[in-house]
Every structure is written in C-alpha cells, then in structure tokens.
Amino acid sequence: MSRALLDRWQVHEFAPGLYAERRDLKDNRLDRFIGRLLGRSAQLGSPLRRYDLRRFAARVQVLAEDLLAIDDVGLRSRAGAVRTLLAVEGLAEAPVAECFALVREVCSRQLGLRHYPVQLMGGYAMLAGALAEMQTGEGKTLTAVLPAVTVALAGAPVHVITVNPYLAARDAEYLAPVYEFFGLRVGLIVPDQEPAERSAAYAADVTYCVNKDLVFDYLRDRITQKRVRAGPRAVLDGWLAGPRAPAQARSKVLLRGLYFAIVDEADSVLIDEARTPLIISSDVDDPNGRALYEQALALAASLKKKGHYLLRPKERSIELTDAGRAAVGDFACGLSGLWRIPRAREELVEQGLSALHLFQLDRHYIIADDKVQIVDEYTGRVMADRSWERGLHQMIEVKEALAISKRRDTISRITYQRFFRRYLCLAGMSGTVTEVAPEMRSVYAMDVLRIPPNRPVVRRDLGQRVFLDSDARWAAVVQRAAEIGAAGRAVLIGTRSVAASELASCCLSAAGLAHEVLNARQDQREAEIIADAGQPGRITVATNMAGRGTDILLSPEVRQAGGLHVILSEYHDSARIDRQLFGRAGRQGDPGSCEAIVSLDDELFLAHAAAWRGWLRAQVSEAGLLPAPLARLLRRSAQAAAERQNSRIRRQTVEMDKRVEQSLAFAGRGE
Template sequence: MSSAVLPYSSRLWARGSPYAERTRPELHWHDRAALAIDAACFAPLRDLLQRDLRVMRRVARDALARSEALDALPDEVLRAQATALRARLRAQGYTPELVAESFALIRTAAGRCLGLRHFESQLMAGYALLRGRLAEMATGEGKTFCATLPACTVALAGYPVHVITVNDYLAKRDAAKMKPLYDFLGLSVGVVFQGQEKPLRRLAYAQDITYATNKEVAFDYLRDRVAVKGQGSRLHQAARLLRGQAAHEEALVMRGLYYALVDEADSVFIDEARTPLILSASRGAAEELADCAAALELAAQLEEGEDYLVERQIHRVLLTDSGQARLDAYAEERAAELGGIWTSARAREERLRQALAAIHLYLRDEHYVVAEGKVQIVDESTGRLMPDRSWERGLHQMIEAKERVEPTPRRETLARLTYQRLFRRYLHLSGMTGTAAEAAREIRTVYGLQVVRVPLNKPSRRVHLPNRLLPTQAAKWQAVAQAASALAAAGRPVLIGTRSVKASEEISAVLHAQGITHALLNAKQDADEAAVVAEAGQAGRVTVATNMAGRGTDIELGEGVDARGGLHVILTEFHDSGRVDRQLFGRCARQGDAGSCQAIVSLQDDIYTVAVPGPTAFLQRVLQQGTRLPAWTCGALRWLAQWTTERRHTALRIANLKQDTQLNQSLAFTGKGE
C-alpha cells in the first residue's frame, strides 16, 4: 500500500461507486527473484531475497520499543493519542514511522482490553498486510489477532475496512472477540451474515470495520450492482455522485470497496474462484418435473462409452453420434406426449447432458446432501452446506428429480461476477493464510498480491511420518482405524481428515465396528463445528472431520498431551492442491506444541483415478502381483496427480476471468457494463 495520500475521492467510495480494477504494482528485482524460487526446495533462499522481510522486521521492532514506552500511560492518554493519530494518518499516509506508532498503540490497548499483546512476527505480518501483501503465516500463529493491526490503522485513517472470513461463525466470533479493542480506540464494528435483513446489512457496512464472509460481500456487491442498473453508464453515475445526486443510494447496502483483508485467502482467491458468482431470481413455479423425469429415464438406458462420454477431469458429459441418434428417436417417439423442449434439438440435448451429469458427476454426500427434504450444495473447499445456493440452468432441478424431492422453481440470472474481478475492485487488498506459496504465481498474476512468508514465533516441533499407499479403500480404512486406536490408547488425540461426507461416514462406520469412540463432524452435523474441533486436542479423543471443518478454530491440547507427543493428524485422501493438505497437517504442532501427522491413502482415491488413471492402473497391477512399492512412489504419484489437477483448475479460473471480462467489455458499449 502506498505511503502517499490515497488517490480516490472519499465521495466516490463512500457512496458505492464502481471502481476500475487495480493494476499490478511493479516488483523490486529482489522480490521477482524470490517469487521465481520454488518454495518447497529453496524457502530459506527465497526468504533471504525478499526485501519486504527486512522492512517488516524493522517496523515490528520499532513498534515493540514504542509499546514499552506506552505501558505506563493511563487509558485516557492512550485514547487521546488514538484521536490525534487519525488526522496524521489521513494526511501523511502509512509511512513506516507512523505505522510503528499506530501498531504500538494498538498493541498496548490490546494488552489492556483483551489480555493479549502482539508478538514480533504478528507485527511483521500486520505491516505486510498494510502494504498490500498476502502474508503466509503458519497455522496457529494468530492470524485473527494479527488482523487488528492493519484493520485499526486503516479505520483510524477514516477509511472503511472489510475483514473477510470463510464462514458466518468466524465473522461473528472474531468481531465479538475483538470489539473491546475497537471500542477502546473509538472504532465501530459490524457483522454481515447470512439471512440478515437489508437495513441491518446497510448499518453493518456503515461501521468503521465490517466482518463478513466472502460470499456475503460478493452477493451484496452484485445486488447493489443490479440496484443501480438503469442509472446510466459509469461516467454518468460518477458525475451524479460528484454533484451529490444519488437517487439510488437508499437501494444500496455497501459504501464502496476500499480496503479488504481476506482471511484464509488461498481458499477464497484460488479454491472458490473456479465458479462464477451468479445472482438470480425465481422465474415462477413452472413445472419441470416431467421433463427431468423423461431425461433421467432416457439417461438410464444409455451406455457409457457407446452413447456418451464422461470427462470427469473437466466435469463434462459429451454425447456420441449413437447417443444423439437415440435421443432424436426418443424425442420423435414421445414428441406428442412431451412437447416443449423435446421439440428443440439443442434444448433436449442440453437437458439429456444435464441428466447424465446429475447421475455421474454430481454425487450425493459428496457434492450435495439431502436434508430437510431439500438438495443442499456442499462447498467443496470447506465441506460446509450452502442452503441458499443452487446450480443454474435447470441442473439443480434435475438433481432434485434424481433424488425424488420436491423441485424448486428455476432461477433467472440477474448478474454474474468472478471472485477475481470482485477483489480487484478493492482499492487496497491484502490477505493472510497458512498456505499460499504453491499458488504465489497465480495470486500475483491475477490479484496483484505478492506473497510474503512470515517467520514462526516459535520453532516447529511437527513430526511428519512416512506416507502410506494402500491398494484399496477398505485396506485404507482398516489402517486408519488401527493407527487411531493405537494412538488413542496411548493417550494422544487423533484428528482424521476426509474429503467428503461419504468418506467421513465410511471411516466412522469402521471405527464403530471396532468399538472406537469418536466424534463425527461433516456437513450434516456442522451446527457445533467449532465446539467439536476445539475439543479435538483432549487426551485419547478421536475426531473425524470433513476437509477443513473447524478451520480458524484453535485446537488446544489437553493436560499431559504435549508430553505424550501432541495431536496426531491423519490425512485419508490427498486434495486437489497440496495447500489444503498442508492446512490439515497444520492443525497439529501449533505455536511450538508437539504433534505429528501422516497420510494414509489408497490407489482407489479420486485424486488418482481421475487425475492420473494410467499410472494408477499400472501401480494397482504391480500391487496385485505381490510386488512391494518403493517408499517414494506415493510422493511421486501425489505430485503428478496434484500438478495435473492444479493445471486444469488454473485454466478453468483463467477461462472464467476471460469470459467475465469479455462479457463486461461487450456490455460496456451499451452502457450496461461495469
């Protein structure tokens, strides 16, 4: 973030004006060299080259020295200094000296209000966030508390701050936990969450600091964009705002996109960025059940490989000539009975492909669950339910027909946007996460954010046990159960991570069969997620959790657990990205605690059978012959599968961004673009 006075008129951002997207700042050659270095192999050299680290450390130590001098001052004097700091920050910008003064004041106030004081690595990360960087902080290093440093500094300067988290629970928890500090400094705080009424949302965004999830911010922005449609081009809107004419202001809830601090930024910027954000409205209760039933009936009669091809790697179904001929014959035979879309070759082909996708690509307890008589989508990156979301273009209704639940009305698209373009519209953007090195290039290219790795506050004591690669799912679950049983008997807590609801229930059944007491946490039991995860560090406790359930919740070790080796984490299936694997492993050995982790996987896992089917089939034949695989095989196959998958996902994100940009440019000629 530049130290200069901020360039945009406060009138424009305060009233929700749309912004041009940010351009990428130029990097110093030191930082370009650091970015080019492979993080896994040459992390020390990369960190040495990063010039940012030296500046961050200097500011942090200056703040620590200033904070010691403030300890003897009474509360009234500290509050007066916070008031005086406002005008100086607004006039001078975020210079290193002024930032150190602000951080020292915030650190001292936090010690009095919260009983917590920022340590050096958190102060370093805070400065990186204020400079518009993505700070990579290891799991358990206190990212939530660290976020108060840049959030308070920017808010004291008089600009609105959005602290963006991955779920409503964390947004509410973090805002409530940090509110005493904000109150002490004279700052207001609001929370935006799912189901909140519009007036309350507007009030929450009007506060100095607003906590919200990425999805709530995105859809509030889209709703505001729809609300100002018909108000003319961006130039006309900006001109009216400068003249004080904003007839549509009451229809808006946000007051612009100024500074965003994104927690778990890799999940938001990368994992969730593969799917465009679509705002839709019901088109009415048109009856589609008969069409969906007919399409599913025909789909069940077709033969895979002969009538259609399922490309699971790119999540697509293609009809062959044989399948097309059978569709045409089916439509001709039942045209009089069905009518409607079945008289259109293009429409009936799309409907049949949707039926095939619903059967083969969208799986129950993996991509969705059926709860309360409804099909509810499971967020693949977090394992949580998204009850207010639906698939578009009739796919959701097709899956409802497949599951024989009451269909919901189809929805019409009102607006669409990608996360890539949304976050580039913030004037200033920063983020923090435990794992970003693997995606540093894409984050730099797309969002203009340089990844800075923050040193650990305490040396890590995590022990990585050798990976185990087993031939079948059944053998894997037995091995996981045996390992969990032995560790729990020794008084160590065990956290078993799975990728899907179905997998969590499979290992739960095996544990039950062996009499192993455990807690199960997945999208069907997410109401007490934080409480279940927080207890996962007690002696002898076994916890099964989907994906990154409880992300953002500390697992504190029970009495005597550290001496026995700490929490042990078992990964039961590698994820599409090694970043998510590292997040799961990062649940153990936090803040210098003892801990260990191990991957126990099988050749029947989707990451292998979908991404690298050829090498996987070869290794399965080798194992069937009784040959023992060398230890490096699991790591090599994992690297190949994740590299293949990540390339595909990156291409998909780039395609979404290009499509969104092209659509916006084409609409700009009519005055409808933004």
C-alpha cells in the same frame, strides 16, 4: 479519506458508479504471464522484504516500551494524535509504527494478549496490500486488527472477510473492545439480516462479513440502482454519474465502497472458491418442469458412455457426441416445448448426464430437510443458499425423488476475481498460500510474503503409506487411531467428503472406538467438537471443516503424551489443503505428528494418474504397500495435474463471466 492514503494505494481514478472502487483491470495474457513470473519469487522467499518487516517490527517494539507506563487516558490521547497524523500523512511508516504500538498495548490491556514480533510483521505486510502466509495457530485473527485499526483511523472503511458466519461473529465480538478503545465502530454482517441492519453494519468503521454475503450485497446494490444498461444509455449514465453517484442514489445502497479488504483464509476464498461465479437469480414458475426433467434423466440414463457422450471427470464436464445428439433428436420426435429446440434439448440432456455421473450424494451435496444442499468441496461446509444453475439443481432433485424447487434465471453475476480486484487495496492472510503465489500475483496483483513462526515447529512428519485398495487403507487408519488414542494422545482423521467421513466412522465403530464426526451434517456443532478434540484419547473424524479458522487446544495431558496426531486418509487435489490439515498438529511450538494413509483407489489417483495405476499395482509389496519413492512421485504428479486443471477452470470461469456480462449488459441486466 485522505489524498495521501489514495496515493499510497496508487489510486488516481475511480470507476464511475455508486461508490469508490477501481476500474476493471484490462490485463492480457502477457500481463498474466509476467505476473506469474513475479509470483514465483515468493515461492523462493524474499530476504530483503523479510528484513524490512523485521526492521519495522523492531521499531514498533521500541515505541511500545514507552507506552507501558501510560494510563488509558494517556493512550486515548495518543490515539487521537495518531489519527490526525494518519489522516494527513496516510500510511507513512512513522504514524503506522506508532499506531501498531498503540494497538499492541491496547490488546494487551483489553484482551490479555500482546502481539508477537511475527504478528507485527504480518500486519505490516497486509497494510502494504500483500498476502501474509502465517502458519496455523500463529494468531491471524489478532494480527488482522493491526492493519484494520490503522486504516480505519486513516479514514477508510475496512472489510474483514472470513469464510463462515461463526468466525465473523466470533472475531467481531472478541475484538470489539479494542476497536471501541480507539473510537471505532464494529459492524457484523450475518445471514438473514434486514436491509437496515446490513446498511448500518456496512456504515461502521470496520465490518466483519463472509465473502459470499459481501459479494451478493454488492450485486444487490448494482441491481437496485440499475447501474448497467444497454447501449448508449450506459455511456450516458457513466458520464452523468462521474466518479461518484448522487447522494439520492447512494442513500439506498448497502456498501459504502470497496476501500480496504483483509481476506482471512485467502487461498480458500480467492483461489478455491473462484471456480464458480456468484449469481443472483429470480425464481421462475415451471409447471411442466418435473415431467421435462424426468424425461431428460430417463434419456440420459439410457445413453452409452463413449458411444453417445464423452465424460471428462478431470474437467467435470460431459459432452454429447454426434451419435448422442442424433439419439436425443430421435427421442424428441413428436415432443413439444424445449424438445423441439436442438440446442436446448441437448443442453438439457447434458445436464441430466451431469446429475447422474458428475454429482454424487454425500460428496457434492447432502439431503437435509428434504432439500438438496450443496457442500463446498474445499471447506466441507453446507452452502445453504446456493443452487446450481441452468436446471442442474432441479435435475438432481428429481434424481433424488424430491420436490423440485423453482427454476432460476440469472439477473446478475460476477466472479471473485473481478470483484476483489475492484478494491482500492486488497490484503489477506492464510496458513497455506505459497503454492499459488504465481496465480495470486497474476490475478490479484498480490505478493505473497512468508512470515516465520513465533516458535520453531516441532511437528513430526511420519510420511505416507499408499495401500492397494480402500479396505486395507481403512483397516490401517483404524489400527493407527487405536494405537495413538491408547497412548493418551488426541487423533484427528481427515477425509475429503461426507461419505468418506461416515465410512471412517463405521469402521471405527466396528472396532469399538469412541469418536466424534464433524462434517456438513454437524456444522452447527463445529465449535463444540473442535473445542473437545484436544482431550486425551479423543478421536475426531472431520472433512476439511476442521482445517480453517479454529484452533484445536491441547490439554496438558495430551501435550505431555506427544500432542495431536493427524491422519490424512485421502490426498486432496491441492497440496495446500493437505498442509492445512497437517497444520492442525504442532501449533505454536506444541508437540504433534502427522501421516498420510491413502489408497490407489482414491479419487485423486483415479482422475489424474489413471494411466499409471496398472503398472503401480504391480509394484505393490507383499505388505500391500507402494514403495515410498513411488508413493511420493505419484502424489506430486497427480496433484500437479489437478492444480493445472483447476487453474485452467478458474481462467475459463473469468472468460465466461466476461462473455455473459456482455450479453447481460446488452439485455440491460448486467451486474
């Protein structure tokens, strides 16, 4: 990789180790505070930055006109010349503009798609290490190929990170002809690959992968090479390794380094999923585990709320009171094993209480093939290879009367925050990220740039209706779906959980309305269901899965009738996720509409507006609806409280990760 490229990325020193990556940032509270202040400017918009992007896009369009008359042989010759310029000059504007113009023309010839000016703007923003906010349907997949080809031609490996294997495979296959035209090799990381296949995929110029696969492979590299050892050995290793590990050490690793990453649906990966660290663990036989967990669950079920434990649903935590600890101590009298260790038995019972009160079937997990499968709360997708730690997973298995899996002991762990900050250059794109611009700036040092849509958005927002109870809400949802479907339009009903989607399905079936359901139980049919969701009269019920990565294409009849209508049946903790769902309608200038039909009994209001609910019930009109101004105030207040809470949890996750890392390093088992 050229020195000019490293200078552009302001990298002057690597972390000692196996391959190129930044050192861990040593930021403090003041740094994070200043970062949040800088991030707030993105929420106000930056006319100067947007002018710079428009100017660059105009320059590319001028250059692209000269390429129309050149044949493929001539284009390849120009690509070779640009490759040389990029290697020498790095990401200077002149060779980058030439490269973007070439990519645009190649995409036109190979794929039949020519980048719009706004896509050129988005690509240039990402090349500068920014996070481009581009609305749903604006072609983020095609936009990402611009910076990916440019950086790969400059000599640095590129990782394009998506949220699920289907999207990674789809994009790698679809864009392969473009990369091949430039002499670049495309790699794909999918689950269950052999190590040799994974290593070959990471050796490619551009690698498409899923965030979890990438981070786990990074941790496996660290474990394989035993990078972190306790005490003086760690210092000695770092001094001996220098900025690069020896060739024989690198030969066994999967990755080539953390150079340039483009994160698709960046808010989902970098914010929503950043509440939980990534952990590699070893299976440990526990022959007496079931009896232990059954005892803990039985004891937990007998304890009284407030008297024996404090339940904090907002924080998703449970803590024993002094009376609760005394009750656990009394129960443990005469028992052996962990019951004889005060802290261990208290943690065991707290996990039992969590399994009973904080983790719900068909919301936080489903049962498939007689196994507990965790459901991602933000995407609605199953996380098949994930399990909860410290006995919680086994506790839930006992709760559901399933065979228990082996207990897992942590070998290595890292948070998304720490991992992604190690890239020499980190970029991203998303349809909804402005709301978390301050956190993006303070945590990842990424600026958020809003890219205007290619065509004006004509989606109609029909407002919100807040009913007194859930039954009234579902009756209104069914009635509305029937009306819209009868008009020849398509309907998408968004829900927060598997359970809610199946309840909506029951209500629709009772009314005799044909429909499709998309949730964690049907995730294998996701592409098929979404492909048909834009047909006349089609009603689709979906969890958050319908909001990421795939477009709902409207039939001409539906477009003529008024487009897709989106019904949000329950507000999410973050307004971003509501916006993702609404963004399914009205893509690329299509007609469409959206509305929210919710209830005062919804989880958001129960958790973050409980003190208001009694007073609000008295304000409900004779029609059973909360007045519109109060409904707006309630939503904004509850979502603001939820966002503050979730941001606090993410900060605590990072602090906990640092403490655990220190203890693991002391034991010689760090990342």
